[in-house]
Amino acid sequence: MAVDHTRAPVLEALETYRREGLLAFTPPGHKQARGADPAVREVLGDAVFLGDVLASGGLDDRLTRGRVLERAEELMADAVHAEHTFFTTCGSSLSVKAAMLSVAGPHEKLLIGRDAHKSVVSGLILSGIEPVWIEPRWDPERHLAHPPSAAAFEKAYADHPDAKGALVTSPTPYGTSADLRAVAEVCHRRGRPLIVDEAWGAHLPFHPDLPSWAMDAGADICVTSIHKMGSGLEQGSVFHLQGDLVPPEVLKLRADLLGTTSPSVLLYAGLDGWRRQMALHGKELMGAALDLVTGLRSAIGQIEGLHVEGRDDFCGPGLADDFDPLQVIIDLDGLGITGFQAADWLRAERRIEAHLADHRRLGAQVTHGDDRETAGELLSALRDLARVAPELRPAPKVEVPPPSELRLAQSRSPRDAFFGPAENVPVKKAAGRIAAEMITPYPPGIPAVLPGERLTEPVLRYLRTGKAAGMNLPDPSDPELETIRVLETEEE
Ligand SMILES: Cc1ncc(COP(=O)(O)O)c(C=O)c1O
Structure with a gap:
């Protein structure tokens, strides 16, 4: 049977729910916005509450x-x-x-x-x-x-x-x-x-x-x-x-x-709506986004001090197999500033949010939701960033270890270490101990340390210098990273 992608069952059921004016004596307690605080309704708009119904016994029957x-x-x-x-x-x-x-x-x-x-x-x-x-x-x-x-x-x-x-x-x-x-x-x-x-x-x-x-x-x-x-x-x-x-x-x-x-x-x-949009128009929308990003990447590449990472940088023997150009990853090494500084400056001075920020890169994701205007704003903000970069220098140094030192040995299973008897020790005394928590630079969200891994001085230095330079570490028990949660006992 041919599949009809013009249909959107959830959206259609929501329309029916509204049209038929179903009266709910069920959660959610805001009862189609009527009970919501007017100040909240003003900020969120009633559409949020009108679409917020029970999935079964609401959108669908019992x-x-x-x-x-x-x-x-x-x-x-x-x-x-x-x-x-x-x-x-x-x-x-x-x-x-x-x-x-x-x-x-x-x-x-x-x-x-x-x-x-x-x-x-x-x-x-x-x-x-x-x-x-x-x-x-x-x-x-x-x-x-x-x-x-x-x-x-x-x-x-x-x-x-x-x-x-x-x-x-x-x-x-x-x-x-x-x-x-x-x-x-x-x-x-x-x-x-x-x-x-x-x-x-x-x-x-x-x-x-x-x-x-x-x-x-x-x-x-x-x-x-x-x-x-x-x-x-x-x-x-x-x-x-x-x-x-x-x-x-x-x-x-x-x-x-x-x-x-x-x-x-x-x-x-x-x-549901995304699927319908993509099934009907995905190729055209993604094609336009790819065209847009091709122009944007090359224009950013013209800015002195900025290098836009591409297939030549990321793919090849020993590297990645393919690359999504919609992730515009910009190497800031030539400007001598960190991605953290660049992201903060763009938000504070140009009201632009970058996505990824690390010790030397800034990432901006482009989607089918962008157009020449948004791309132009990003481009002009990056030109200004390149101009003001000397004022942001010297960048705080993040001591990033070589890959061989970045990898920690898994000495216990993540589960045993996480639930094991643990204590907090000063970071300066944590090398050699087994971590009982995750420590994750975010974004991108890949833990530098995970429970059960044995901590080393280079990784601790990386995290300490990273934090001082503006790295976001949302998960450790001590948000200041002065102490780290480690396993108390270490019998093998
Ligand atoms: C690779 C990867 N997997 C999973 C997730 C979790 O996704 P979500 O934020 O939708 O929970 C993320 C989020 O950043 C991610 O980067």
């Missing part, structure tokens, strides 16, 4: 006989070439955990690229899955990690034939991708599933000039944040499934452990 959500998920699956799609309203932070739980259980092994997001690490802590860390491909010159190679997964399976599957992050928040087809083949030769954390890849299925999409590359499960590169609302995420290595009912059961019983219909509507 027994979900209208199959509203199911139909929306089926349409999404069709649009992105998956067999099954699941909507969630707790971000990819939930989706990725659901995916992990559907592949491995407590004390079972999962091969995971060490450049994973912190939500993967919290999935390990909650589930007791044992990580076998796979090294990303490090670019020592740029101090940047790209997704691991298929060969690295091959070797890890040879060393750990009992591993239940693999998880790779692709694209990374810097836009660099793995050869997903090759990684999937490595997994499938052993009858094991591949999970792709494709949080940054919502747009990939909709244009042939973008890096390959996990479902097309043969992955078994992929996780996508529709709010990152797509036009869903914050927290709207999906996971897609294909093949017979992970039964859909297992994925559903395991996801059910994590999800809310009160999903936001607003977020469902955002997912």
